Amino acid sequence: MRLARELGLVFASLALAFGVGALVAQLSGLSPSAVYRELVRGAFGDQYRFFQTLTQATPIIFTSLSFLIAFRAGLFNIGAEGQLYMGAFFGAWAGFTFVLPPYLHTVVALLVGALVGAVWGFIPGWLRARRGTNEFVSTMMLSYVAIYFTSWLVSPRGPYHGTQWANQTVRILSSAELPRFVRGMQLHWGLAIAGLLSLLLWYFLFRTPRGYEMRAVGQNPRAAQYAGIDVPRTMILALTLAGALAGLGGAAEVLGTHRRFIEFFSPGYGWDGIAGGLIARAHPLAVIPAAILIGALRAGGMGMDRAGVAPADFASVLQGIVIFFVVAPELFRLFRRIRRERRVLVHSQP
Amino acid sequence: MPAEAVRMEGIVKRFPGVVANAGIDFSLSFGEVHGLLGENGAGKTVLMSILYGLYQPDSGQTYVRGEPVRIRSPSVAIRLGIGMVHQHFMLVPRLTVLENMAVGWEPRRGPFLDREGMRKRIEALVEEYGLSVDPEARVEELSVGEQQRVEILKALYRGAEILILDEPTAVLTEQEVEALFKTIRALRDQGKAVVFITHKLHEAMTICDRVTVLRKGKKVGTVPISEATPEKLAEMMVGREVVFRVQPKPVQKEGKELLRVEGLTVHDERGLPAVRNVSFSLFDHEILGIAGVEGNGQKELVEALTGLRPPKAGKVYVGGKEATGLSARELAQLGLVHIPEDRQATGLILPFSLAENVVLGRHREDGFALGPWVQLRRRIFRYAEEAVRTFSIVAPSVRVPVQNLSGGNQQRVVLARELGRKPKVVVAHQPTRGLDVAGMEFVWEKLLELREKGCGVLLVSMDLDEILMLADRVAVMYRGEIVGIWPREEADKHELGLAMLGGKVAAR
Ligand SMILES: Nc1ncnc2c1ncn2[C@@H]1O[C@H](COP(=O)(O)OP(=O)(O)OP(=O)(O)O)[C@@H](O)[C@H]1O
Ligand SMILES: [Mg+2]
Numbered sequence: 001m002r003l004a005r006e007l008g009l010v011f012a013s014l015a016l017a018f019g020v021g022a023l024v025a026q027l028s029g030l031s032p033s034a035v036y037r038e039l040v041r042g043a044f045g046d047q048y049r050f051f052q053t054l055t056q057a058t059p060i061i062f063t064s065l066s067f068l069i070a071f072r073a074g075l076f077n078i079g080a081e082g083q084l085y086m087g088a089f090f091g092a093w094a095g096f097t098f099v100l101p102p103y104l105h106t107v108v109a110l111l112v113g114a115l116v117g118a119v120w121g122f123i124p125g126w127l128r129a130r131r132g133t134n135e136f137v138s139t140m141m142l143s144y145v146a147i148y149f150t151s152w153l154v155s156p157r158g159p160y161h162g163t164q165w166a167n168q169t170v171r172i173l174s175s176a177e178l179p180r181f182v183r184g185m186q187l188h189w190g191l192a193i194a195g196l197l198s199l200l201l202w203y204f205l206f207r208t209p210r211g212y213e214m215r216a217v218g219q220n221p222r223a224a225q226y227a228g229i230d231v232p233r234t235m236i237l238a239l240t241l242a243g244a245l246a247g248l249g250g251a252a253e254v255l256g257t258h259r260r261f262i263e264f265f266s267p268g269y270g271w272d273g274i275a276g277g278l279i280a281r282a283h284p285l286a287v288i289p290a291a292i293l294i295g296a297l298r299a300g301g302m303g304m305d306r307a308g309v310a311p312a313d314f315a316s317v318l319q320g321i322v323i324f325f326v327v328a329p330e331l332f333r334l335f336r337r338i339r340r341e342r343r344v345l346v347h348s349q350p
Numbered sequence: 351m352p353a354e355a356v357r358m359e360g361i362v363k364r365f366p367g368v369v370a371n372a373g374i375d376f377s378l379s380f381g382e383v384h385g386l387l388g389e390n391g392a393g394k395t396v397l398m399s400i401l402y403g404l405y406q407p408d409s410g411q412t413y414v415r416g417e418p419v420r421i422r423s424p425s426v427a428i429r430l431g432i433g434m435v436h437q438h439f440m441l442v443p444r445l446t447v448l449e450n451m452a453v454g455w456e457p458r459r460g461p462f463l464d465r466e467g468m469r470k471r472i473e474a475l476v477e478e479y480g481l482s483v484d485p486e487a488r489v490e491e492l493s494v495g496e497q498q499r500v501e502i503l504k505a506l507y508r509g510a511e512i513l514i515l516d517e518p519t520a521v522l523t524e525q526e527v528e529a530l531f532k533t534i535r536a537l538r539d540q541g542k543a544v545v546f547i548t549h550k551l552h553e554a555m556t557i558c559d560r561v562t563v564l565r566k567g568k569k570v571g572t573v574p575i576s577e578a579t580p581e582k583l584a585e586m587m588v589g590r591e592v593v594f595r596v597q598p599k600p601v602q603k604e605g606k607e608l609l610r611v612e613g614l615t616v617h618d619e620r621g622l623p624a625v626r627n628v629s630f631s632l633f634d635h636e637i638l639g640i641a642g643v644e645g646n647g648q649k650e651l652v653e654a655l656t657g658l659r660p661p662k663a664g665k666v667y668v669g670g671k672e673a674t675g676l677s678a679r680e681l682a683q684l685g686l687v688h689i690p691e692d693r694q695a696t697g698l699i700l701p702f703s704l705a706e707n708v709v710l711g712r713h714r715e716d717g718f719a720l721g722p723w724v725q726l727r728r729r730i731f732r733y734a735e736e737a738v739r740t741f742s743i744v745a746p747s748v749r750v751p752v753q754n755l756s757g758g759n760q761q762r763v764v765l766a767r768e769l770g771r772k773p774k775v776v777v778a779h780q781p782t783r784g785l786d787v788a789g790m791e792f793v794w795e796k797l798l799e800l801r802e803k804g805c806g807v808l809l810v811s812m813d814l815d816e817i818l819m820l821a822d823r824v825a826v827m828y829r830g831e832i833v834g835i836w837p838r839e840e841a842d843k844h845e846l847g848l849a850m851l852g853g854k855v856a857a858r
Contacts, residue, residue: 227713
């Protein structure tokens with residue numbers, strides 16, 4: 001029942017978005033049918049392209065999960081981008097610094113990435129729980145700190161400037177690589193890890209007492225406190241896990257796709273995670289198709305450009321339209337909920 | 351025959367798994383106060399929500415002033431002169447009374463809110479119906495009774511001639527009920543039509559001209575009040591006879607002090623003392639009633655005793671152990687449970703299912719979880735189904751969100767959970783708020799049963815009759831202080847009433 005309605009809503013918004021996209025294309029003097037043909041072909045046309053789409057989707061799954069777990073606890077993690085960068089840099093660092101047997105090295109590097117990401121989530125979590133600092137602002141600020149800090153680390157004046165021609169680290173050791181599924185293609189085991197984490201997160205939220213507490217805090221902190229739940233601790237836990245998920249995503253991206261840390265490597269995966277989490281209606285399993293949709297728009301957009309039917313800029317416009325239409329209803333609902341909750345607090349039913 | 355205000359014919363409304371209204375006929379005349387009675391979940395709120403345009407009926411026809419109408423939304427209802435004061439109020443706390451009334455209905459003078467014009471009209475209404483409120487006060491500073499008056503004013507201001515009041519007295523003190531009745535009579539004398547939903551039969555007998563009784567979504571009948579007695583109405587509602595009073599049994603007290611409060615001072619949100627230097631003890635086999643007009647510190651006292659608000663000064667002992675400032679969970683471990691007054695804001699998580707709510711706060715107990723990582727969902731469901739049976743909760747399944755349950759059934763979920771904990775000390779704050787007669791009877795019996803088993807019960811209620819019926823001793827709170835404690839035999843209703851209003855008393 002509810003599921004059918006939610007799905008209906010998502011597909012209706014998608015249809016609307018593509019309709020508006022067609023209109024915009026027409027008005028810009030482009031052929032809508034050619035644009036969409038190349039978009040679909042670019043994203044799903046052959047195995048290579050499809051794998052490219054999945055490669056794009058992989059970090060988005062991580063950042064969507066990151067946004068979602070905080071959201072379920074009633075918090076906004078706007079800083080997944082920075083957590084991703086921290087995880088990516090330190091994952092790479094572990095990859096070229098430690099000397100360990102293959103696989104074990106990969107696992108250790110992933111864990112280091114997750115850990116540093118967790119720290120980057122813990123700080124705003126702690127500030128929120130103990131000092132009341134708005135996490136919306138603090139996660140965003142820390143995000144910029146992370147992006148510029150890691151950029152400095154690999155700049156010519158930084159300690160990890162690895163190559164002369166670009167601001168990036170040296171290559172990770174081959175023992176730390178996250179294996180790829182098929183030779184010559186970037187798609188790597190990070191996707192499997194992301195899928196597994198979606199499942200785990202679902203189990204955590206809906207099948208464990210801790211997850212129950214997290215949802216309780218998100219839905220009604222006062223009732224949660226009444227129920228003996230440690231609300232501040234739960235908030236800290238949620239943002240720490242959020243940071244860990246984004247950090248792990250960053251580390252996987254580096255160990256699987258780039259094999260080194262490159263400054264400003266992310267095209268905005270952290271921001272895509274907000275869209276992904278909202279499109280998925282904060283459901284961990286729905287995050288996978290949501291991330292694939294966003295990944296397809298990215299990959300397909302490049303395809304459109306290559307085919308010459310539309311400039312790359314138009315691809316971004318289209319992405320914007322789709323995300324706007326699919327996310328806007330959810331945002332709208334969210335604000336309505338917040339407003340209603342404020343009202344409920346006035347009073348109390350007899 | 352006075353003019354017909356509303357006629358509803360064959361109203362059917364289904365929700366997944368429930369038929370809330372199964373073909374209901376209802377009629378309302380101008381110049382009449384029409385009572386709507388029925389057990390929890392009988393369909394009263396749904397029927398009136400349909401009249402107010404909040405729900406669309408699956409079938410049935412509504413006529414207003416004889417004209418067939420389709421009420422697609424509350425704004426259509428308002429245009430038809432229908433106003434509703436909900437079971438939960440819908441005011442914006444930060445705004446003033448005047449601003450709240452202007453929301454979505456702004457009289458303008460040029461680009462500005464016509465404050466002067468509004469104030470004049472409000473003052474006229476206040477005058478006419480005796481609804482005393484200060485238009486410039488902020489809603490968050492008002493008592494519940496005042497907020498309710500704002501809601502009524504808002505409806506009248508928008509030109510309501512047909513006014514629906516959904517359980518308006520559940521949150522009021524006796525004095526406030528009197529004032530509300532005066533207002534309702536004034537409305538009737540002006541020729542307006544009023545629907546009055548209540549669970550208190552004596553109120554229906556006092557204020558209504560006719561009464562319609564619903565049971566399980568069906569209409570049992572409409573009777574003029576001259577032909578009704580409380581017993582007859584109760585029987586129509588429940589389908590059997592109900593007792594209106596319970597009798598505490600004599601018990602053997604051991605004199606064990608289960609709860610001891612010493613010099614407790616508690617501040618409210620604004621940092622002002624709401625509870626001042628309060629001391630009392632609660633013993634085994636005892637119900638200690640705390641009476642008082644709402645807003646005299648009861649809320650803050652209860653919150654401080656139950657771990658929701660840190661006290662400023664003083665000490666609390668539970669079962670002989672110091673428990674000052676402990677968290678709700680630690681207190682629960684000492685055997686103290688809390689039935690909160692505000693089920694929607696505190697006692698429940700509305701989007702969670704019935705089953706999830708029935709273990710709220712107990713979700714880590716051995717029967718429901720193995721450590722923090724495994725939830726025993728089968729057991730939780732089984733426990734919830736048992737609770738539904740023993741507390742007669744009306745719900746299509748234990749998996750529905752509690753926000754879909756009727757008000758009284760939500761209250762039963764809270765009671766089922768808290769009374770299922772095997773407590774030593776129970777802090778019950780307005781435990782029968784919103785319950786139907788059978789539900790009240792059930793709760794009273796439960797509280798007495800706890801007393802017979804040796805528990806101590808702190809019963810905080812605005813219903814003096816309830817306290818006088820159940821409590822062994824009665825304390826009265828006024829302006830944050832306990833002005834006296836009377837053994838029940840010596841408690842006199844009149845004297846208590848005076849004390850509640852701040853009259854000087856010479857009692858112990
Ligand atoms: N939005 C909803 N979704 C699903 N079921 C609902 C919804 N609203 C009401 N119901 C169901 O309809 C039935 C009638 O509810 P209603 O609120 O009218 O009861 P009521 O007579 O007002 O009871 P109370 O005295 O407890 O307030 C109940 O079984 C309730 O669970
Ligand atoms: Mg109701």
